[in-house]
Amino acid sequence: MRDNKQPLDEKSRSMVRTKRRKTNIILNSLIIIVFLLIIFVSVKIFFGDDETASEKKTLAGADSSIIKDRSETVNADKQSDQPKNTEKNKQDQEKINADDDEEQDDQAAENEKEQNKDIKKEKDKEKDKDKEDAEDQEVITEGGSDPDVSKTIVNPAWEPVETTQAAPNPNEYGGQNWNEMVQAITYATGIDESNMTILFLGNNGPNKSVGTILQKDTKQKYRVYIDWVDGSGWQPTMVEELNG
Secondary structure (H helix, E strand, C coil): CCCHHHHHHHHHHHHHHHHHHHHHHHHHHHHHHHHHHHHHHHHHHHHHHHHHHHHHHHHHHHHHHHHHHHHHHCCCCCCCHHHHHHHHHHHHHHHHHHHHHHHHHHHHHHHHHHHHHHHHHHHHHHHHHHHHHHHCCCCCEEECCCCCCEEEEEEECCCEEEECCCCCCCCCCCHHHHHHHHHHHHHHHHHHHHHEEEEEEEECCCEEEEEEEEEECCEEEEEEEEEEECCEEEEEEEEEEEEC
16 A cells, blocks of 8 residues: 555655746746837836937928928028019019109190180181271272272281291292282281182282282182381282172
């Protein structure tokens, strides 16, 4: 009985030792794993932060560089645009000045036109007044120097028609002298040159002329006597209204 029990005890102790060894191996393995995990986590924490900080620093540097490059580009664009803007502003200002000058010229021309109109109106008024004054002083008599004359008109208010001839020759029937004689006839009769036909215009003695005209719209004939006044021009002296 003693011999059988002893092998059983040894076997039991052997199993216990084997079980303990397995347990110790597992525990040691777990300890090693935990230790490795601790080391891994520590490395991750410390070296990972350094890499993150480095990456952030790198990214920040890159962003700063990009911002700087963009700023330099914008400044360069602004600087390159400044001459263009200056030239454009200059051109715009020149155009504005040209427009202002043109507007001022137009305004000046318009003002001059209005002034000329006013001057013409005043001259027309003066002519009308002179004509009325002359008509008031007209002396009209029936008949005249020959049987063809129906009435004779004399007006002491008639004045010489101002000459523009530098060296007048009253006995020359042409050129500016002719034009001024026609003006004197128009002045005396009140008939516009476009409404008259000159039937005759010639000499009537030294520095004297006589003209016969036909009024187109009424078919009335007139004989007009004019004298040359030295330094002044041709002056009407008498108008005869002719029969038929």
